[in-house]
Amino acid sequence: MPLEPHTPQPTGQVLPFRESLLAMLGVAFVVMLVALDQTVVGTALPTVVAELQGFEYYAWVATAYLLTSVITVPVFGRLGDYYGRKPFVLASIVVFSVASALCGMAPNMPFLVAARALQGIGGGMLVGTAFACIADLFPDSHVRLRWQVMLSAAFGIANAIGPSLGGLLTEWYGWRAVFYVNLPVGALGLWFAWRYLPHLRQQAHRGPIRVDWLGALLIAAGLGSLQMSVELLPARGLDAYTAGLLVVAAVALVVLWQWERRCANPILPVEMFRDPGLAPLFKLSVFAGFTMFALLLYAPLLFQGGFGYSPKEAGVLITPLVVCITVGSILNGRIVTRIRRPNTMLYAGFGMLALACLGLSQATRGMPHGVLMGIMLIGGLGLGFIMPNLTVFAQQTAGREHLGIATAMLQSLRMVGGMVGTAIVGTLVTRSYTGSVEQALSGANATQWASRMADPQVLIDKASQLALLGQLEQAGHNGALLLEQARVSLVGSIHLGLIVAGAAAALGVWCARQVPSIKLTRSPAPAMAAD
Structure with a gap:
């Protein structure tokens, strides 16, 4: 069907109210799919590792997803600018749902990591297009902040039920159910997005479309090699293999930078990194991703493996973190348009996030649950003050011409931060x-029990604990004492990782000074093409 210009609305939005509401419901269901997966899987992951026997792949379950997402976000962000975002939103739901089913059928950890990588492709497609849909529908930043409450509510529902749901499903039906739960959510999101999300695209893109596939390949080679070297370096040292990976990463990233400077349609516009308004926001997105993913991944391991809580108890303790991301986003929308310096919210957000990491790094098994939930609450509010502001500030600074790619780069760099954070913190914790x-x-x-005790799964799997205790007692060792020492070691290791995550958040406070003063100006709705 030919695309015709859509009549702009005087209210700062492209569609009338009813159509805007239905379209936003479609985007909200789609976003809920990824949010639910992140929170449910994080709670169940220690149990997954305990059953599939592969703690060395613990961080890779998250980083494989992040790596493929990082690569695909800018690719489909650019394709969404060219072809419109709706086709890619629909495709992302299908890919994500199929990959979720494969995750649930995983017979071992390498298979699970591969399925998570495929899931990351779907997640990257979704993130690269769905978030830019909001800016297309609501060009006025004030109007956009009000409508983003719907996305916050979607995150809130997913985040509220996610940790507890992950714990309950793991205890009652096994960890595979936490992946299968994505299937009905995906089916609902697919129908809603297909039925109500309009097919919009900017009229400016005319003529033949050339996608920078070489740039995408160089991104994959550079980030993939860097990630593998970070994972393998502590175990192997600087041998020929790890050194070769580092060389490949360095060469790929240098060639990428040079190529993108000359490419007519770069997938990674290097001039955006020189923009004094966008560059600090990109840097802050990396710090936010570093800290957020470290918290989401290792707080459940601290509670279950370190403190001995059940998956259900750990889910309840994680809930304030993920729910208050939504609460913080809603509060932020009410505050940021009413204060003279919107940048203040970035200082507050990173400060609260650093406080939460440092507070959790001092947590003990005897600490009251209310205190632990309070620490999680502070971290969630901090993230709620950071993430929507980074998005709106970047869109405001980039303008309509680079809106899609700026949004995609912001999300992609947050995933880069998460990838680097989980790799660094994970390596630190493991070693x-x-x-x-x-x-x-x-x-x-x-020392003959080192191979059995070196995997923290024994601190989570009750059956493995009982078997190991019996074997240690038969060998004349105090099994209970050795297990307790292992638990204390795990707590200390995660505490060290959380201090590193807190330092990244503190750097975010420092770097927030570099963000120019943002003015959330009102803008009219531009003409768009729609089905």
Whole structure:
């Protein structure tokens, strides 16, 4: 069907109220799919690793998803500018749902990591297009902030039920159910987006469309090699393999920078990184992703493996973090348009996030649950003050010409931060825990049990604990004491990782000074093409 210009509305939105509401419901259901998956999987992941026997892949379950997402977000962000975003939103739901089913059928950890990588492609398609749909529908930043409450509500529903749902499904039906739960949500999102989301695209894109596939390949080579080297370096050292990966990463990223400077339609517009308004926002997005994913991934492991809580209890403790991301977003929308310096919300957000990380780094098993939930609440509010403002500030600074790619880059760089954060924190936790356990076993003349104790799954899986305790007692060792020492080692290791995450958030406070003063100006709705 030919595309005709859509009549702009005088209210700062492209569609009338009813059509805008239905379209936003479609986007909200789509966003809920990814939000639900992130919160449910995080709670269940320690149990997944305990059953599939592969703690060395623990961080890769998250980083595989993040890596493929990072690559696909800018690709489909650019394609969405050219062809309109609706086709890619629909395709992303299909890919994400199929990958979720494969995750649920995973027979081992490598298969799960591969399925999560495919899931990341679907998630990257979704993030690269769905968030830019909001700016297309609501060009006025004031109007956009009000309508974003619907997305916050979608995140709120998913985040409120996600951790507890993950714990309950894991206890009652097994961890595979946490992936299968995406299937009905995906079916609902697919129908709603197909039925109500309009097919909009900017009229400016005419003539033949050339996609920078070489740039996408260089991004994959550079970030993929860097990620693998970060994961393997602590275990292997700087051998020929890890050194080769680092060389490949460096060469790919240098060539990428040079190519993107000459490319007519770059997938990664390097001039955006020189923009004094956008560059600091991109940097803050990396810090936010670093801290957020470290919290979401390792707080459940701290509560279950370190403190011995059940998946259900851990889910309840994580709930304030994810729910208050939504609460903070809603509060932010009420505050940021009423204060003289909207940038203040970035200082507050990163400060609260740093406080939460440092507070959790001092948490102990005997700490009251109310205090732990309070720490999670502060972290959630901080993220709620950061994420919507980074998006709106970047869209405001980039303008209509680069709106889609600026939004995609912001989301992609947040995932880069998450990828680097989970890799660094994960490596730190693994190495610190393994070293502490080996030292404790050496002191008890029980080094033959190092391979069994080096995997924290034994601190989560009750059946494995009982079997190991019996074997240790038969060998004349104090099994309960050794397990407790391993638990203390895990807590100390995660505490160290959380301090690093808190330092990243503190750097965010410092770097927020570089963001120019933002003025949330009102703008008329531009002409768009629609089915």
